[in-house]
Amino acid sequence: MKRKPKINHIIPLLVLTFLLSYFRTLAQDRPNIIVILADDLGYADLGCYGSEIPTPNLDNLAKRGIRFTNFYNTARCCPSRATLLTGVYAHQAGIGHMMDDKGREHPGYRGQLNDHTITIAELLKNAGYFTAMTGKWHVGQPHGVVPWKRGFDRSLNAPAGGFYYGNGKNAKLFLNGRALDNNAKELPKNWYSTDLWTDYGLRFIDEAISEKKPFLLYLAHNAPHFPLQAPAAEIEKFKGKYMKGWDALRRERYEKQKKLGLIDPSWKLPPFNPNVPKWETLSKKEKEKYDHIMAIYAAVITHLDKSIGDLVSGLEKRGVLDNTLILFISDNGGNAEPGYEAKYEGPDPGSSQSTVFLGQGWAEAACTPFWSYKHHTHEGGISSPAIISWPNGIPTSRNGAFERQSAHIVDILATLAEIGRADYPNSWKGKAILPPEGISLKPVLAGQRLKRSQPIFWEHEGNKAVLDGRWKLVAEWPETWQLYDLQADRTELHNLILEEPEVAGRLKQQYESWFKRVGAEAWDKGVKWFYDYEKAKSETIK
Numbered sequence: 331m332k333r334k335p336k337i338n339h340i341i342p343l344l345v346l347t348f349l350l351s352y353f354r355t356l357a358q359d360r361p362n363i364i365v366i367l368a369d370d371l372g373y374a375d376l377g378c379y380g381s382e383i384p385t386p387n388l389d390n391l392a393k394r395g396i397r398f399t400n401f402y403n404t405a406r407c408c409p410s411r412a413t414l415l416t417g418v419y420a421h422q423a424g425i426g427h428m429m430d431d432k433g434r435e436h437p438g439y440r441g442q443l444n445d446h447t448i449t450i451a452e453l454l455k456n457a458g459y460f461t462a463m464t465g466k467w468h469v470g471q472p473h474g475v476v477p478w479k480r481g482f483d484r485s486l487n488a489p490a491g492g493f494y495y496g497n498g499k500n501a502k503l504f505l506n507g508r509a510l511d512n513n514a515k516e517l518p519k520n521w522y523s524t525d526l527w528t529d530y531g532l533r534f535i536d537e538a539i540s541e542k543k544p545f546l547l548y549l550a551h552n553a554p555h556f557p558l559q560a561p562a563a564e565i566e567k568f569k570g571k572y573m574k575g576w577d578a579l580r581r582e583r584y585e586k587q588k589k590l591g592l593i594d595p596s597w598k599l600p601p602f603n604p605n606v607p608k609w610e611t612l613s614k615k616e617k618e619k620y621d622h623i624m625a626i627y628a629a630v631i632t633h634l635d636k637s638i639g640d641l642v643s644g645l646e647k648r649g650v651l652d653n654t655l656i657l658f659i660s661d662n663g664g665n666a667e668p669g670y671e672a673k674y675e676g677p678d679p680g681s682s683q684s685t686v687f688l689g690q691g692w693a694e695a696a697c698t699p700f701w702s703y704k705h706h707t708h709e710g711g712i713s714s715p716a717i718i719s720w721p722n723g724i725p726t727s728r729n730g731a732f733e734r735q736s737a738h739i740v741d742i743l744a745t746l747a748e749i750g751r752a753d754y755p756n757s758w759k760g761k762a763i764l765p766p767e768g769i770s771l772k773p774v775l776a777g778q779r780l781k782r783s784q785p786i787f788w789e790h791e792g793n794k795a796v797l798d799g800r801w802k803l804v805a806e807w808p809e810t811w812q813l814y815d816l817q818a819d820r821t822e823l824h825n826l827i828l829e830e831p832e833v834a835g836r837l838k839q840q841y842e843s844w845f846k847r848v849g850a851e852a853w854d855k856g857v858k859w860f861y862d863y864e865k866a867k868s869e870t871i872k
Contacts, residue, residue, distance in 0.1 A: 360750055361723060362538075362654040363454070364531075364547045364641070365742065367414065368634065369407060369466060369491065369555040370688075370704060372664030372696025373713045375631055380587035380698060382571075382579075383628045387639035388717060391656060393730045395719030396774065399592060400736040400816075402797075403662050405704060405711045405790045408441075410661035410739055411469050411550065415480075416447040417743025417766035419787065421848040423447050427791070429470055429490070438849035442470025443480065448758045450743050451481030454546045457752035460484075460538035464527040465550030466491040478507040482548075484537065486530040491552035494523045494559040494630075495682035522561070524553050524630075528637040532644040539648060544750070549641070553634040556665070556673070558686040560629035565680045568625035573617055575609025576691040577602050579624075583698040591732065597821045599699050606670040606691045623672055624692050626680040655720040655749060659739065663711040664688070664696025666703040699821050705857055707788045707795035707804050708822055714739075723749075724775050733774045736797060738786045741768035748772050785837070787844045792853030796841040801830075803837040807856030811838060 374380040378392040404410045408428045409420030416423045421438035424447075432439035443449070451461040462484040463477050471489035478485055484506055492500035496512035503510045503517070510516060518529065531547050538545035572579065580602070587593045609617070638658070645651040665688055672689025679686050688696070693703045697710035704711055716737070718724070747754055748770040757763060769782050785798035792807030800817040813827040813834045814820075827834050 360459075360544045361720060362535075362545045362547075362650055363459075363746055363750060364549060364654060364656045365414070365450075365746075366549045366638065366641075366656065366658045367411070367465075367551060368658070368660040369550075369552050370662065370665040371554055371631070371634075371660035371715065372693065372698075373660075373700060373710070373715055374583045374587065374698035375554075375664070375696050376635075376715050378590070378717075379592060379715045380583040380590065381631075382582065382586075383631050385631065385635040387635045387642060388658060391638075391642070391658065391719040392717045394721065395656075395717055395724055396728055396731050396733050397592075398716035398718075398733045398737055400734060401659060401714050401716030402712045402736065402738045402786065402788075403660060403714045404739060405662050405707055405788060405793065407466075407555075407661045408468050409790060411467075412443060413739050414742050415449045415451075415469065415548075416443065416764075417450070417740060417747075417768050418447055418764050419740060419767055419848045421789070421850045422764055422767070423469075425469060426789070426850060429468065429472060431473070436849035436851055439851070440470075440473075442473040442475040445759065445761055446763050448755065448763050449480045450746055451477070451546060451548065452758065453481070453743065453747055453752045453754065454750050455481050455483065456755075457750055458543060459750060459752075460534075460541055460543040460545040461548075462531065462534035462538070462545065463487060463548040463550065464530045464534070465523075465548075466552045467550070476504070476507065484534040486526070487550075488523070488552065491555060492557070493682075494552070494557075496521055498557075498559070498682050522633070524551060524633050524637045525640070527551060528641045528644075531641060535644070535648065535650070539650065546746070546750075551634060551637075554627055554630040554688075556667075556687045557684065558623070558626045558630050558688065559680055559682055559684065560626055560633055562678075562680065564629040564633060565622075565626050568628040569622060570625075571628075572621040572624040575617070576606070576620075576695050577609055579692075580695040580698050583695060587699060593699060594820070597699060597819065598823055600701050600821050600823060603690065603694055606694060609691075619674055620672070620689070620691065622679060623674060623686055623688065626686055627688050627692065629680070652721040653723075655718070655723060657742070658715070658717045660714040661739075662704040663700070663706075663713060664693040664703050666690040666693035701822050702806070705791055705793065706806055707790065707793040708806065709816075709820060711793070712788060712795070718771075718775070720775070725777075728775065728777055731777070735774060735780050736782075736786065737771050737774075737780070738768065740766075740786070741771050744768045745771040785840055785844075787841060787848075789845065789850045792856040794841065794845075796837045796844070798837060798840070801833050801837060803834060803841065807853055813837070 412423040412425035424444035426438040429441040670690040673687035676684030700709035702708040702710040788795040795804040
């Protein structure tokens, strides 16, 4: 005679079955997340942001999603990565400058992510996500801070970038914590980094799908950072197209931005930087050199766009595109290093053994319609193209919409935590962690107002800024504060510091309080790419 199962045995089994079913449903319901970070891409370098460079795949993501007009980074690569990964300001995360330890009094300049932060990977992994990253890490690998110890289940990463091809002098890869030879059997032959990051990203996504988990992929490109390198045939397509010069290109992009509705037509284009020679004063040989540099840059960007197209196609084939949130941004504004002369070195510029920098003339066009560049806190240095696509999560009525509320890279972690339903802890691995500084951007998906109660702040190499609503207080090292009404004058031509002393005083006080709180320090030297403001202002008025 069979015994009837006892009720106290059945109840735990039913509870366990229910919980397994609940968590499986929850996992399937939550979106997959891909954060794509470009490196040194200027505000005006994509077709949907005013460029003539063909970027059809990113343009299509913008058409099927939302384009931010006022999205901000930190003005430099390492701090932007630290801020993105942790949801706190870079100084709080330990990377107030770059990866070198400044040996200063405060811990904000250790050059590595500290253990008082939690990364988006640690946060989402704890919530049941499969977490992966490919690309440029650049937040402290020489100090032992690596992706496989900061929450990423899978990773193919470069410690700091600086290469595109396997035979490049800085080429160095780690696969899930194991150093790879650049010709290792795990890698495709004759690989190009932009394609490699996508290739491995899709491989890791396949693992997530097989484990029936939602996934986070942090895809951190090194394109279009120097040394600019691309396949010769792709460079050839652009040669000769930039003989018109940098000033003409900048004006063309400005007119396209107005036509797109990206910028307010009342915002005047700032005068071209007088530190850069006028195009017509260059010799034919010099013009051909700079045309070639810009052709290489354009080829690097089109290849970046192609790889994103491959990623989207891969998601579609796997049947996961509709429930995948894709966020695309850049880590800083266009790069003017080392000056207008740029760099054009090595055999066959654009090849794996060459060193090519964009330079200041073309950086003026990359940052259209704004002042200044990477390193700096005027709009050209901190403004990023930003696209968010999520077919299941963005109403079709919002497809192709511009989002004009200000957002910052510090907001990404809070946004993904809410969307991925991840609870932010008070402590992690036995240590108290800092609360997030950013806000969730999820309301913009439905066209709602953001709930930002605090200003947004910047400091890098003594360049500083604070943004509160329409008002921005900004200073380039070692100059004094300037005040702008960005709603009326986002190209920062009309300094209102004398007309609005109360606004300036309030923002300065808020900035000084933030500066102390996050452990920033006064800078004793800086790189001055900007030029005399009063001279520029007088030229504009004329």
